[in-house]
Amino acid sequence: MTSLAQCQALDQQDPLRGLRDLFDLPPGVIYLDGNSLGVMPKATPARVADCVTREWGTDLIQSWNKAGWFNRPQSVGDKIARLIGASAGQVVATDSTSINLFKVLSAALNIAAEDAPRRKRIVSERSNFPTDLYIAEALCKERGFELVLVEPEEIAASLTADVALLMLTHVNYRTGAMHDMAAVTAAAHAEGILTVWDLAHSAGAVPVDLTAAKADFAVGCGYKYLNGGPGAPAFVWVNPMHTDRFWQPLAGWWGHATPFAFTPDYQPAAGITRYMCGTQPMISLTALDCGLDATLAAEPLGGMAALRAKSLALTDLFIQLVEDRCAGHGLGLATPSAHGQRGSQVCLTREYGPHTPPLRGSLPPEGAATALGRPGGGDSGAYAIVQALIARGVVGDFRAGDGQRHKDILRFGFTPLYIGFEDVWSAVEHLRQVLETNEWQRPEFNQKHAVT
Numbered sequence: 295m296t297s298l299a300q301c302q303a304l305d306q307q308d309p310l311r312g313l314r315d316l317f318d319l320p321p322g323v324i325y326l327d328g329n330s331l332g333v334m335p336k337a338t339p340a341r342v343a344d345c346v347t348r349e350w351g352t353d354l355i356q357s358w359n360k361a362g363w364f365n366r367p368q369s370v371g372d373k374i375a376r377l378i379g380a381s382a383g384q385v386v387a388t389d390s391t392s393i394n395l396f397k398v399l400s401a402a403l404n405i406a407a408e409d410a411p412r413r414k415r416i417v418s419e420r421s422n423f424p425t426d427l428y429i430a431e432a433l434c435k436e437r438g439f440e441l442v443l444v445e446p447e448e449i450a451a452s453l454t455a456d457v458a459l460l461m462l463t464h465v466n467y468r469t470g471a472m473h474d475m476a477a478v479t480a481a482a483h484a485e486g487i488l489t490v491w492d493l494a495h496s497a498g499a500v501p502v503d504l505t506a507a508k509a510d511f512a513v514g515c516g517y518k519y520l521n522g523g524p525g526a527p528a529f530v531w532v533n534p535m536h537t538d539r540f541w542q543p544l545a546g547w548w549g550h551a552t553p554f555a556f557t558p559d560y561q562p563a564a565g566i567t568r569y570m571c572g573t574q575p576m577i578s579l580t581a582l583d584c585g586l587d588a589t590l591a592a593e594p595l596g597g598m599a600a601l602r603a604k605s606l607a608l609t610d611l612f613i614q615l616v617e618d619r620c621a622g623h624g625l626g627l628a629t630p631s632a633h634g635q636r637g638s639q640v641c642l643t644r645e646y647g648p649h650t651p652p653l654r655g656s657l658p659p660e661g662a663a664t665a666l667g668r669p670g671g672g673d674s675g676a677y678a679i680v681q682a683l684i685a686r687g688v689v690g691d692f693r694a695g696d697g698q699r700h701k702d703i704l705r706f707g708f709t710p711l712y713i714g715f716e717d718v719w720s721a722v723e724h725l726r727q728v729l730e731t732n733e734w735q736r737p738e739f740n741q742k743h744a745v746t
């Protein structure tokens with residue numbers, strides 16, 4: 295069993311430990327939710343203030359040229375490209391993940407309609423992030439396609455001659471399970487199917503090589519592992535062999551070849567710039583730029599490979615300590631233990647059972663089905679355990695199960711830029727105490743908030 299002293303020694307030996315100083319972590323907080331909203335880099339407030347007071351306040355409209363505002367989606371995109379195996383000029387930081395997904399799905403369907411008009415299906419995973427499924431469903435309705443949802447083990451068999459597009463999230467948001475992007479893309483291509491990858495839980499978290507994988511389209515998120523701040527612009531990448539084939543449907547003036555010619559007709563810009571729509575948020579792009587600088591500060595120390603090695607060491611340690619120190623409390627592991635199938639988060643399941651004495655008033659009569667249809671009814675306690683941990687300064691989050699295939703989940707993200715081995719040890723010690731003392735059963739931890 296790894297001891298606290300051994301964890302402290304691991305921190306001492308960690309070549310990446312200095313990167314934590316680039317971030318403004320509130321004292322006493324062990325932040326295991328960087329997969330949902332990354333931590334603020336120390337450089338961000340001053341850079342954003344400069345954007346507001348000097349670039350906007352003083353230089354006003356001149357900043358479009360003088361401060362590089364107009365090209366900021368591309369210059370920020372070039373930094374993202376370094377993290378995902380893309381070249382400079384192939385990525386723009388723009389809009390939200392949901393909107394970018396709409397643009398690439400639509401463009402991909404146009405390509406499929408021309409190259410393979412009889413293919414009328416999009417395949418995705420049932421446990422994909424809901425917004426991805428909603429966007430695909432709406433587009434399918436509009437374009438006469440069918441959205442087919444499968445379980446991960448059914449993907450290979452679902453790649454049939456009527457499928458135009460395979461849309462997957464590289465690292466699953468609920469379980470942290472990771473696909474082999476190169477292998478899945480090759481399997482799709484072998485059947486004439488295009489691939490769309492969502493890198494929301496991958497960019498800045500795990501090594502990604504879109505070029506080597508020969509992926510077709512990719513989108514990703516700026517506010518998770520890229521630490522760009524709440525609602526940060528997302529990004530979009532398109533394989534250069536597809537970029538200029540079609541317009542994307544949100545053909546606004548920022549995607550025009552010559553926006554300041556103000557011509558009445560649309561002429562798409564060459565390359566990824568045509569994936570832009572309208573005027574972009576410069577203050578938010580500035581904050582995202584700071585987040586990327588903090589991530590790219592790892593480049594001289596080994597870059598994504600070094601971050602990945604540390605991330606795996608952190609998640610291995612967390613899994614081992616939970617198994618050793620929190621046994622007998624109904625916890626299970628939803629995240630694959632194989633390194634090649636794991637992102638940078640660990641998800642624990644929680645079963646309702648004898649170890650979860652019912653909260654007064656929360657248990658339906660014996661044998662009655664609950665709304666979620668859980669056997670025996672009641673609550674897994676996962677939400678309350680997460681709330682009790684947050685009250686102790688250990689910030690993770692909760693994702694509800696479906697009462698069937700998916701159990702309630704306690705989700706812990708490990709951002710190797712600012713999380714250390716002692717943090718992992720302390721987080722598990724808090725979890726152990728919350729479980730052993732039944733602290734999580736207090737009423738204040740059982741009030742549901744809007745954002746879980």
Ligand SMILES: *Cc1c(COP(=O)(O)O)cnc(C)c1O
Pocket residue numbers: 390391392393423425426463467492494495515528
């Ligand atoms: C976080 C996340 C999103 C978020 O989309 P927004 O448009 O930023 O709200 C989308 N897809 C996946 C897979 C995510 O994890």
